[in-house]
Amino acid sequence: MTKQQIQQLIEGSLSASCGVSPAEANDKQMYNALALVIKNILLQKRKIFNHNFKSNGQKRVYYLSMEFLLGRSLKNNLFNLGLTQEVSQVLSDLGFDLNNLYEQESDAGLGNGGLGRLASCYMDALASLGYPACGHCLRYEYGIFQQKLIDGWQTELPDNWLPGGAVWLTERPDKAVTVRFGGRISEQWRSDKMVLTHVDYQEVEAVPYDLMISGYDSQAVSVLRLWASRNKRRFDMRAFSQGEYLKAMQEDAEAEIITKVLYPADNNVAGKSLRLKQQYLLTSSAVQDIVADHLKYYKDMSNFDKVAAIHLNDTHPVLAILELMRIMLDEQGFDWEKAWGITTATCSYTNHTILSEALEIWGEDLFQRLLPRLYDIAKEVNKRQSQEMWQKSNDWKKVSATSVIAYDQIRMANLAVVGSHSINGVSALHSQILKSDLFADFAEYYPDKFINITNGIACRRWLCQANPRLTALLNDTIGQEYITDFSKLSQFNKFANDNAVLDRLAEIKLANKIDFCNSLSKHGIIVDPNSRFDVQAKRLHEYKRQLLNAIRIVSLYCQLKNDANMVITPQTFIFGAKAASSYYMAKEIIKLIYKLGKLIEKDKRISQMLRVVFLENYSVTIAEQLMPSAEVSQQISLAGKEASGTGNMKFMLNGAITLGTLDGANVEIAQELGNKDIFIFGMTAQEVSQKWKEGYNSMEYYFVNDQLRQAIDLLSSGIDKEDFSVIKDYLLKDNLPDPYMCLADFDSYNKACLSLDKAYLDKTNWNKMCLHNIACSGIFSADRAIEQYAKQVWNLKPI
């Protein structure tokens, strides 16, 4: 596309959307006009791609997820379309700075954290590799809340991302479907057949909104289809004229509430009926849509699994298995065996957690009341699975452990395993734990179903777009091939002894840190860019152990207080974390970190060496600014608890050094690095299990370690005048000590921090470590992960 064409499109769009010329437009208007131009380019591109793969009869993957944490779209789409330079020049001729326009876009925060961000990275990789793909999610009116700290206490403000975010959406009323809740199933014999009819239900209409995601240097465009609920009976004139205006309004509200807001909890389930409604709205809409599309091209569903793969991102969309069965049995006239064969051949499932509080179960009563037909199907699935397991094992314990319904509960993880042909974990360690622990009885009898696919990240977003300076250095040294094949990053290793390259790496890091400091200073936070940036940014959860980090900083503070001559490398500890709104302990930990920052700030001497900054409202966009400036990446969960982590990969790609436990993908990060240039500490997952067996008594550590005791005691005597006895008690209660064993790993953590301190003093070697990390990070690209899914799970061919 020529610059002239681009300019014409932009001017046309500006005039059509706001009726102004470029000279009269402000940044917001220009951003909107440009976004509309790009959206139209993507829609055109999508039309051609759609036509091509459909006429080839090619298989497509449908990625079902309750979350897609997209972040911003403009920069990514321009980059992937190869238009950044041209657009930037056109805009500059018109008197606009493209970077300012990027800042006009608010994040599409349709997710909590890792799982939703992973889904977004995968849509990008699917398109870039030329695979036909469509994601399905809900069009939440409010995404993940905006976090605001009031004197350190997290409060949540609504994230009103629409209408601004709507520029990227295309409403598809032609594709609306009806979703039914409640009612009952009436059974009637007609001639020689039992006919099931769903009666007395409530109906809701689901309307899709499409969002296009361009591939990089490829013909493909992924579609993300977002479903919004609304009252099926559009404005009820009769009710209105009979004076039942309020009733009509109430019906509207009841329908619309389903997709009103994203549940802001991760790794924790509450079993609320609204959440079940959300899940059914997503899965029923998606499956109806997929089936309708299939039947437009094929005469029936007998080849469905050959041309469609449905992927279940955790258990949240697992109702899709039952919904597909319902449609095949009740609407398409299949018998059970045939329908089940097609369903299991179509569906695959990724597990993202083994935390027991995050395993989804639904009360049988609620489930039956809300989804009566799906309940009947679940009962039949359970009956058949139990029979099969009994035949295979002759062991009631195993039948019980693998059953889909037990103790008045529907177990979604077991349903996912039974109804899928492939089950994978998200790192080698996690997949191993699935086989030996959570799904041990399944793995014994269906070993071939279980595989590992370690997570990957969208490196083009997290390196090329987020860190242009490092990208320029890589382009100068190893060329540009790595942009479509990140394994090629390994060539960067050749420069490990090139002082000019090492110096440039250090300059880049400093420049990125200065940028970050500048954006912090806009929020009144002043940080020294020459201090070491030590970052822990992720959702706040006890198992992630932000508390372990905080306690060590308290202990460092105490040591500096005790010894007026003590000197340390100036360091800034940066935290970013949202807590689920009802998660009390997580909010206390945020407050502790915040108050610790305040306490340190008040000491003139200590604050020259030590700073603690809590970044408010950590988001995809803030992460994109933070990762390039980080020097230390803290990944310190209790071993066995973090399924994979993906922040760890983003930091590594940007040259930060990991300080971490052998948990999740950290294990593979260490392995890729040949166990050097990384600081590993703490118990292994096996040692953790062993410790629980022996008995974990936190008091032992408290009494033995003076530094630790002093830090913990300060919690109750007050951090910046705030009493944190709740946290002290949490750590020390002898009958039920902290379930994530912060104290058991404290000593080893402290030692690792000391060796990191030492390593940091040797600048040349530190730069070498950074280089080595960057060079070894290619395997953690989403492109690699998606190639594995395509081959091992979905049997997809690229166009």
Ligand code: 26Q
């Ligand atoms: C479930 C039911 C009701 C309400 C909320 C939920 C819910 C929502 C989100 C449960 C879990 C989540 C999110 C989980 C998650 O993000 N897991 C992370 O997934 C990443 C990608 O695989 C991993 O890297 C992380 O280790 C894992 O914690």
